[in-house]
């Protein structure tokens with residue numbers, strides 16, 4: 001039934017909407033001032049990472065640097081450690097810890113993997129000088145002067161092979177449902193407090209109408225619900241994000257995927273690159289099936305440029321590298337005066353579990369720090385005199401490199417997209433060095449733990465490193481501003 005009578009328009013709600021989205025920032029400031037609220041406006045950043053990176057061996061020389069760098073770049077980090085007290089001393093109190101031991105598979109649970117988008121494994125069997133080391137492991141860490149080494153504690157087989165294999169197995173179970181070519185943008189299953197303040201309702205009250213909607217976070221989903229009225233020539237309700245600052249860069253992805261459960265109605269998704277409140281948007285209409293979970297794929301190529309519900313014939317295609325905001329809408333109108341064929345005024349409900357980008361290049365989900373030399377013990381023609389100590393002493397050190405290679409193999413044979421980094425001798429030199437990559441396991445040299453930690457972060461965002469194993473050493477000189485080139489790496 002179409003309501004033609006004039007209904008009471010709500011000025012308060014109109015101002016509230018514009019204030020939430022900072023269209024009238026001054027009013028928002030006054031409101032916060034009057035209420036004494038310290039809650040600064042939450043602005044979503046397009047660089048913000050959703051999900052968690054699990055770092056195993058987080059108390060180690062490389063691991064602690066990986067944790068520090070990830071945290072500094074806005075990643076959420078979970079540190080897999082054996083001893084929480086020791087970990088807090090090294091990593092500080094604010095880092096999320098998960099206590100487990102890779103040699104004890106019962107301690108590596110799917111709970112540990114919750115929300116994990118990537119694993120970085122920096123574990124190692126304990127090696128120290130036969131004469132003993134200082135409590136801060138200064139002799140082991142320095143990597144320059146040679147001390148006669150020995151294994152202490154667990155065997156290389158237990159840590160480097162079986163331990164890594166245990167971690168790979170639990171990760172494989174978890175990643176089986178998380179495609180490596182997708183990027184999570186909004187995870188409503190585990191909504192952060194911040195996320196809850198990013199979305200707000202934009203109803204036809206902004207045009208004089210009286211429709212009402214809201215977004216709530218219930219049952220591990222976002223629930224977009226309300227009542228659409230056609231009174232006062234209105235007829236839409238929507239929820240929209242504040243503008244991303246900086247913009248969200250989804251170039252390289254095919255489009256956006258919504259995981260939704262609807263009520264049989266047709267909804268619209270708007271993607272904006274324009275930061276203006278009421279500017280051009282790129283729209284896609286999708287039908288829901290009542291009470292049924294579905295994945296709605298919205299290819300960037302199929303978006304229709306619109307101003308409100310009017311199509312813009314001459315508008316360029318969307319530039320997916322600078323997405324400013326997202327919006328979900330139930331509207332009486334389709335496009336250019338056409339009506340939404342599935343529209344009825346009244347109550348509606350759309351549940352959203354996640355919003356992802358899909359169809360991107362695969363990124364590594366498991367990064368393993370191994371070692372240069374793992375294939376050299378027993379290699380025909382090898383001159384042990386010229387090899388680094390770990391290769392020469394492989395047998396005395398319980399076959400450390402051979403077991404490391406077996407650990408690598410467990411990852412290569414898993415279903416997880418991975419990168420295996422094989423550093424040459426690790427040093428405590430500070431700063432990121434210019435690096436040389438090689439494949440075939442023949443290079444010798446040194447490289448700083450800082451450089452390896454930084455390399456792990458680069459690899460996380462590097463499709464060209466996917467399913468590749470490579471050795472790395474410092475080449476001297478300062479790193480180029482364009483960073484390391486991964487384009488020559490051959491996949492295994």
Ligand SMILES: NC(=O)c1ccc[n+]([C@@H]2O[C@H](COP(=O)([O-])OP(=O)(O)OC[C@H]3O[C@@H](n4cnc5c(N)ncnc54)[C@H](OP(=O)(O)O)[C@@H]3O)[C@@H](O)[C@H]2O)c1
Nearest residue numbers: 057058059060061062082101102103123124371423425426
């Ligand atoms: N040293 C070198 O010159 C060199 C050269 C090439 C490659 N690598 C490799 O580079 C990687 C990083 O080396 P690094 O010097 O940073 O190592 P590290 O300082 O010895 O750290 C090893 C980490 O592994 C953890 N760990 C050991 N056993 C574990 C277990 N069962 N469960 C969970 N965590 C366990 C340790 O935890 P705790 O604190 O509890 O002991 C520690 O956090 C290692 O794979 C190493 O083999 C080293």
